[in-house]
Amino acid sequence: MSDVPAFLTESARRIDAVLDQLLPPAGEGAGRLHEAMRYSTLAPGKRLRPALALASCRLFAGDETLCLEPAAALEMIHAYSLIHDDLPAMDDDDLRRGQPTSHVVFGEAMAILAGDALHSLACETMAFHPGGPEHARLRSRVQRHVLGAIGWQGMVGGQVLDLSLTGRGGQASEGEVEEVHLRKTGALIRASLVVGAEVGGATPEQVEAVGELGKVSGLAFQVVDDVLDVTSHADELGKTGGKDEAANKVTYPAVLGLEGAREKATELTRDALARLEAVSSEASGDGGPLAELLRFVLERRS
Amino acid sequence: MSDVPAFLTESARRIDAVLDQLLPPAGEGAGRLHEAMRYSTLAPGKRLRPALALASCRLFAGDETLCLEPAAALEMIHAYSLIHDDLPAMDDDDLRRGQPTSHVVFGEAMAILAGDALHSLACETMAFHPGGPEHARLRSRVQRHVLGAIGWQGMVGGQVLDLSLTGRGGQASEGEVEEVHLRKTGALIRASLVVGAEVGGATPEQVEAVGELGKVSGLAFQVVDDVLDVTSHADELGKTGGKDEAANKVTYPAVLGLEGAREKATELTRDALARLEAVSSEASGDGGPLAELLRFVLERRS
Numbered sequence: 212m213s214d215v216p217a218f219l220t221e222s223a224r225r226i227d228a229v230l231d232q233l234l235p236p237a238g239e240g241a242g243r244l245h246e247a248m249r250y251s252t253l254a255p256g257k258r259l260r261p262a263l264a265l266a267s268c269r270l271f272a273g274d275e276t277l278c279l280e281p282a283a284a285l286e287m288i289h290a291y292s293l294i295h296d297d298l299p300a301m302d303d304d305d306l307r308r309g310q311p312t313s314h315v316v317f318g319e320a321m322a323i324l325a326g327d328a329l330h331s332l333a334c335e336t337m338a339f340h341p342g343g344p345e346h347a348r349l350r351s352r353v354q355r356h357v358l359g360a361i362g363w364q365g366m367v368g369g370q371v372l373d374l375s376l377t378g379r380g381g382q383a384s385e386g387e388v389e390e391v392h393l394r395k396t397g398a399l400i401r402a403s404l405v406v407g408a409e410v411g412g413a414t415p416e417q418v419e420a421v422g423e424l425g426k427v428s429g430l431a432f433q434v435v436d437d438v439l440d441v442t443s444h445a446d447e448l449g450k451t452g453g454k455d456e457a458a459n460k461v462t463y464p465a466v467l468g469l470e471g472a473r474e475k476a477t478e479l480t481r482d483a484l485a486r487l488e489a490v491s492s493e494a495s496g497d498g499g500p501l502a503e504l505l506r507f508v509l510e511r512r513s
Numbered sequence: 514m515s516d517v518p519a520f521l522t523e524s525a526r527r528i529d530a531v532l533d534q535l536l537p538p539a540g541e542g543a544g545r546l547h548e549a550m551r552y553s554t555l556a557p558g559k560r561l562r563p564a565l566a567l568a569s570c571r572l573f574a575g576d577e578t579l580c581l582e583p584a585a586a587l588e589m590i591h592a593y594s595l596i597h598d599d600l601p602a603m604d605d606d607d608l609r610r611g612q613p614t615s616h617v618v619f620g621e622a623m624a625i626l627a628g629d630a631l632h633s634l635a636c637e638t639m640a641f642h643p644g645g646p647e648h649a650r651l652r653s654r655v656q657r658h659v660l661g662a663i664g665w666q667g668m669v670g671g672q673v674l675d676l677s678l679t680g681r682g683g684q685a686s687e688g689e690v691e692e693v694h695l696r697k698t699g700a701l702i703r704a705s706l707v708v709g710a711e712v713g714g715a716t717p718e719q720v721e722a723v724g725e726l727g728k729v730s731g732l733a734f735q736v737v738d739d740v741l742d743v744t745s746h747a748d749e750l751g752k753t754g755g756k757d758e759a760a761n762k763v764t765y766p767a768v769l770g771l772e773g774a775r776e777k778a779t780e781l782t783r784d785a786l787a788r789l790e791a792v793s794s795e796a797s798g799d800g801g802p803l804a805e806l807l808r809f810v811l812e813r814r815s
Contacts, residue, residue, distance in 0.1 A: 381810030
């Protein structure tokens, strides 16, 4: 694996500090709920979505302190979706990010509720951060992009499509796999980049271009993930390897073969980096961290 | 049962029309998800929370058309919480509002996701309705009250407490039962009344007083519900009667006895109506519908 970019390490540190502040304290009142919320959100992980938001903000030379809470909200949404996706009634996964999944540790009822509470807290965070009437328009835009990406139109709808295709034995067309990935994973990755651009003060045209970059990057990310599921072992990936195939999941390797999926990943990565170059040439900030980040996640080999 | 107030019937009709517009169309794309969202949200029911919001708005002579979407969001949140509470891993209920619960009809995975999608759609609705910069402050206040009522601080935290007390066999003090009820049910009922007052342009003092009224009414509502669970039959209540006791649920009849719980309900109802009279005397609108509504739900006998 290429070295972890310094930007990613540093942004994870900043985001974890903000998450620690936003999450309810462990051990008070319904304390086991708070623990479950913290367990999944602060689990070891790349904090990729917040990093994408911060890197996108930097590309437009924005005030990154205004981006921290919205970025933390993106991570909470990601954590909530993983908790629910891992449930026995859904993907039934026991291992996530190298540790037992929420329902294994806290039980199913608590896992459902911890996901629900993180979902609400993410919405609350976006509604009130950054604070003050001068940021009302920004908060509204962030909510527009993120809330439009995570519900029936996006992430949840994508998971439903995924489950329904899995239910018919994983038989799917390339178009269907693409739709699942664009909605289930891609929409939130796209929103992460767009949120950073909005905080950075990008023009509507720039936001649009970053959105397209996010769409391509999100799809590329998922194709790479599909390929790694086939080629990696559990101890490297931190989740059960080869599980997609065993579970009849719709994946790019399943429809294009492993080599075809690798080519698709390379092609999408090239497209993403070219789009980033085009956007960067018109932006006033530093596109370096975002380029480094995209290369890191799209060219990872494990 | 006393006659259903005309205001309740009329507000349910208005809210269902708005919900029908806000919910995704059945039968497109991930259409089964959309069906599941509609099934639970548009199920036969009183639409009590939206009605409380509209009646509270009328008490302050507010523009009720501005209250319709926030009120619909309250109903979506209520529906989402019922879907998740009824899951096998939680209260394991097969019957709700007189019809099979979501997971019975659509399966567990879809029920979890339909709840999630309703939760997101409710947040999206509050973030963007009523629209326009002139209502930015109102939207922000609505979000403050509702989002503060439904997460770990309120509804979800209350369900966790409820499950944990149930887990120890339903042994609880009156204070613990009160905390469960205030958070699990009371917080959203309180928020419903407060949302209506905010839309109606109530002063901060009036909003505060309506909040206290909402707190007392929410608790009263739940005590009445507890009593009815003991005394009603399934066909009257539309859910499995006597189930609380069988499930070791913490209830007022369990800690105070049936007569004690009835007295508590009467006392809280009297308190709520006195508070409403005090608030009404200082408000510019019509408090009649709200009084009629509170009497209807708090004095119902089935």
